[in-house]
Amino acid sequence: MIDPDHIPPVDDEELLARYIVRKSEYRSDGLVKPGLFMPWSRSEISVNRHLECKESEIWQVGRHVAAVRQCELQGRCDIAASACRIPPLKVVPQPLSDNPNHAGIIDFPTEKKEDQKSLAMKLAAAASKRIVPPSA
Amino acid sequence: MNFTSDPGFSEAAKTINRVMDDESRRRGLTVTFSNAPLHDQLIDVFKYCSKPGWDGEDALAVQRRTLSMALELVEALPANYRTPEITGEPDGEVNLEWYKNPRRLLSVSISADGLLRWAALIGEEDPRGSCRFHGEAPKTLLYWIGRVCAE
Secondary structure, three states: OOOOOOOOOOOOOOEEEEEEOOHHHEOOOOOEOHHHHOOOOOOOEEEEEOOOOOHHHHHHHHHHHHHHOOOOOOEEEEEEHHHHOOOOOEEEEOOEOOEOOEEEEEOOOOOOHHHHHHHHHHHHHHOOOOEOOOOO | OOHHHOHHHHHHHHHHHHHHHHHHHHHOOOOOOOOHHHHHHHHHHHHHHOOOOOOOOOOOOOOHHHHHHHHHHHHOOOOOOOOOEEEEOOOOOEEEEEEEEOOEEEEEEEOOOOEEEEEEEEOOEOOEEEEEOOOOOOHHHHHHHHHHHOO
16 A cells, blocks of 8 residues: 555556445446446545555555445446546545545536536446456 | 346336336337346446445445436337446446447446536547437437448
């Protein structure tokens, strides 16, 4: 994990994980749906930076996310930070006390749902297919 | 599958069953686009999204009225139009999606009072907008459904 005392800005080349906690968030061929990237009433969504994160740590965060939402972890998709920087979106570090790799895709418009949908479609189109979690 | 066997689900089951009968009659001769998925999907949305917090966070319940509105919209489409995928949304609306690939899709959210908020992605084109549903499928949507579903 990233050193909590030295959190760098999110580089364009970095990979970010978005966790999938519902079966309705991906298609039968593994492609993820735009809804996975919708912020709804918020103006941002959470992602986890791969930077200095072991594969096992990436999944550990995912299991925690699913547990908080009382859902079963269905997997994750990865997306490059550069692909998330569709104006007006920005990607910024948002370290948490228990997860220095937490980041946010911020500045989703909140006035028009259709604008959110449009951005979510572009993010989903740029994301990887669902990556299945390792069995516990 | 008998949805009337669950007492807590009886009213919705009656509605859905009635709708299924009507829809069967209406589209009975259409072989290409089976009507079964539409009703299965409506029932699924009702089953999984009709209680607050159904997403594990702060989702609003999808109301029966919103599902009815979604059904009315789909029924208002010409019979040869493809049935969309229907899902509940955490803001209580229902999403109708016509999808061909990640860069060729149309997503329409419908509210309980018939407000439609839609966005499409077709290659580099990203049209979007909003309009009202008053019992007739808006021409704009018909146009974009046609664009997404065209061979």
